[in-house]
Amino acid sequence: MTVTDDRQYSSRNAAKNPAIARxxxxxxxxxxRSFAKVVASVxxxxxxxxxxxxxxAAWDLASTAQPTVTLGNEKVLEGVPDVGAMEGGINLLVVGxxxxxxxxxxxxxxxxxxxxxNDVTMLMHISEDHTNAxxxxxxxxxxxxxxxxxxxxxxxxxxxxELSDVKINTVLSHGGLGCVVKTVENLVGVTVPFAGIVQFMxxxxxxxxxxxxxxxxxxxxxxxxxxxxxxxxxxTLSGVDALQFLRTRHGVGDGSDLARISNQQVFLSxxxxxxxxxxxxxxxxxxxxxxxAALANMQLSDSLMDPTRMISxxxxxxxxxxxxxxxxxxxxxxxxxxxxxxxxxSAEYVNTALQNDMPVVFDPVAQESAFASAGDPNAVPxxxxxxxxxxxxxxxxxxxxAPVDPAAPAPTAEALPGDVSGQTAAETRxxxxxxxxxx
Numbered sequence: 001m002t003v004t005d006d007r008q009y010s011s012r013n014a015a016k017n018p019a020i021a022r023x024x025x026x027x028x029x030x031x032x033r034s035f036a037k038v039v040a041s042v043x044x045x046x047x048x049x050x051x052x053x054x055x056x057a058a059w060d061l062a063s064t065a066q067p068t069v070t071l072g073n074e075k076v077l078e079g080v081p082d083v084g085a086m087e088g089g090i091n092l093l094v095v096g097x098x099x100x101x102x103x104x105x106x107x108x109x110x111x112x113x114x115x116x117x118n119d120v121t122m123l124m125h126i127s128e129d130h131t132n133a134x135x136x137x138x139x140x141x142x143x144x145x146x147x148x149x150x151x152x153x154x155x156x157x158x159x160x161x162e163l164s165d166v167k168i169n170t171v172l173s174h175g176g177l178g179c180v181v182k183t184v185e186n187l188v189g190v191t192v193p194f195a196g197i198v199q200f201m202x203x204x205x206x207x208x209x210x211x212x213x214x215x216x217x218x219x220x221x222x223x224x225x226x227x228x229x230x231x232x233x234x235x236t237l238s239g240v241d242a243l244q245f246l247r248t249r250h251g252v253g254d255g256s257d258l259a260r261i262s263n264q265q266v267f268l269s270x271x272x273x274x275x276x277x278x279x280x281x282x283x284x285x286x287x288x289x290x291x292x293a294a295l296a297n298m299q300l301s302d303s304l305m306d307p308t309r310m311i312s313x314x315x316x317x318x319x320x321x322x323x324x325x326x327x328x329x330x331x332x333x334x335x336x337x338x339x340x341x342x343x344x345x346s347a348e349y350v351n352t353a354l355q356n357d358m359p360v361v362f363d364p365v366a367q368e369s370a371f372a373s374a375g376d377p378n379a380v381p382x383x384x385x386x387x388x389x390x391x392x393x394x395x396x397x398x399x400x401x402a403p404v405d406p407a408a409p410a411p412t413a414e415a416l417p418g419d420v421s422g423q424t425a426a427e428t429r430x431x432x433x434x435x436x437x438x439x
Contacts, residue, residue: 068302069177071195072150086312089128089357092194093181095172096120096203118172118180120246120264123192125354130316132324132359135268136350137261138184140169142332143342147186149179167340172197177301187343188351194313197299203243209293210280212238213271215245221433223251230433242267250439252431258329258341263431265327265423272317272325272425281318287311324359325425331417346417353414363418 095118121138146163152175160175171180181192198206207213214236221230226244228251237245246264253259280286291310294300304310317325328350332341353360416422423429 068300068305069152069195069197070155071178071181071193071301071303085130085315085318086309090124090126090194090313090316091190091192091354092124092196092313093184093192094120094122094124095177095180095195095197096122097172097197097199116173117169118197119169121168121180121184123184123188123354125190126313126316126320127357127359129357130320132326132357133317133320134326134328134350134354134360136188136328136330136354137264138168138187138330139261139332139341140167140257141340142168142330143335143340144168144171144183144187146171146174146179146183149175149182152176152178177299181301188354190354193301193303195301196294196304198297200243200247201297203246203297204239205293205297206290207238207242209290210238210271210274211278212236213242213267213274215267215270216428216430217433218430219433220435221245221248221251221431222436222439223248223434224436225250232433237267251434253434255434255439258332261329262421265329266429266431268327269325269423269425269427269429273322273428275314276318276322281314284311287314290314322426323424326360326362326422327425328360328416328420328422331420333419344419346419349414349416350420353416356414358412358414360414360416362416362420362422362424365418 098117098119117140119140121140123136123138124133125136126133143165144167146166148162149160151157151160160179163174166174168180168183171183177195177197181195185192214234216234217230217232220232221228223229223244226248228244228248230245246267247260248263249255249257249260252263275281280290288307288311291307291314294310295307330350331344331346333344334340335342350360352358
């Protein structure tokens with residue numbers, strides 16, 4: 001059928017059926033007048049109704065979402081509101097996968113480099129009253145026990161068997177995101193109803209959505225593996241540059257994965273300061289952009305598929321004191337023979353803080369010896385009132401018969417031992433680079 005025939009066909013059918021629109025019959029000024037009315041109406045609704053904006057955002061975001069993952073513990077979210085800042089405590093696990101699938105050839109041949117490892121595993125905990133938060137990074141070579149998990153390839157079939165003393169970065173390939181969640185839950189003793197997997201380009205996209213992040217570099221970073229070369233000084237990173245900064249290991253500290261975690265904390269603490277200072281956490285448009293980037297670039301748990309819930313989680317941090325947002329490296333020590341690390345006894349202090357919604361206080365010595373960071377003389381000091389109060393029930397005393405005062409105040413913060421390193425979001429710290437000559 002020719003163009004002319006097609007127009008005649010449309011015209012004939014429009015005459016027979018009034019419900020079919022006759023294209024081209026409206027005058028141009030009518031079209032623009034109608035469009036202007038629609039825009040005005042939408043603008044008016046947007047000004048008075050956050051719900052209308054959220055409804056549109058939900059429809060638009062859902063159209064770009066990737067398939068989700070069922071964790072099996074979403075029932076704990078029943079009754080949780082999805083408008084405004086989310087109420088109650090929040091536990092969210094973020095997994096960084098090294099899979100090259102769908103990433104093009106930027107990071108290697110996806111047909112040959114097919115490993116699916118959770119090289120980054122981070123747990124974000126926001127306290128029930130939103131006064132403090134912790135982001136715990138688990139070293140990729142840390143040995144863990146893996147509980148029985150649902151087989152993602154056959155959910156209705158027999159579960160996957162338990163595993164003992166395996167590296168945590170192998171759990172994603174063993175049993176998928178749900179199994180990583182169960183492993184972390186088993187390790188720290190809290191329920192984790194929210195989770196997501198992000199690949200290389202997803203990290204790049206999310207960093208662009210927030211407008212870039214400024215980082216401080218104390219000594220030049222030189223890493224041929226990731227192509228990261230940064231002079232000493234301040235740098236605003238986004239896209240692939242931000243991704244490579246987070247990936248670099250050979251170019252920071254002592255070149256270990258533990259050094260990379262400290263380097264990532266420099267980035268994340270700056271990100272937290274940026275989000276609070278530029279009004280992102282109170283700006284629906286900016287939050288919508290971040291939520292859209294997350295949905296388009298991450299594989300999320302079912303519990304995060306409601307975009308208003310994602311925004312609610314972000315809003316929970318808008319008033320949290322930066323001094324009480326802690327980035328913690330889960331304490332570990334190398335096992336005999338090296339090649340892997342295992343949690344130390346100090347890990348229980350981190351677990352206790354997570355379980356009891358308590359802010360943490362780092363040991364000053366541990367702060368100074370962080371692998372990939374050098375203290376900044378302009379760093380913001382800890383806020384007053386963040387020092388821990390000793391728990392009389394556990395405090396040593398020379399009088400074994402001395403009774404414990406039941407009216408004594410409970411501790412207000414968890415004092416972390418010296419082998420637990422990290423920093424707060426209020427601290428401006430600089431990455432300590434490593435030259436090619438030292439690698």
